Amino acid sequence: MPLHQLSGISCQDDADRSIPLCFIYPPMLHLKACAKTRKDKILDYSLLAFGVIVGVYTTVQTIRSLFEPSGAGPQFGKCTVPGG
16 A cells, blocks of 8 residues: 555544654655765654654554543533532
């Protein structure tokens, strides 16, 4: 599956799920287009690795939140005053 299709899948629901992609695509583009020196390539690969790690972390957190039971639902009209 091409990368542009993966990005469409990953950001179709919420924009916050696609935030790690901002750490993946720019260094990948810079690496392919204009990274000539060793320093540039190391920085690009470092930022790319950071983006992958953050992407995996966010994916795991999103999947965990799908399977964790949410607490009790909201109780409308039954407000309690603390200490009163």
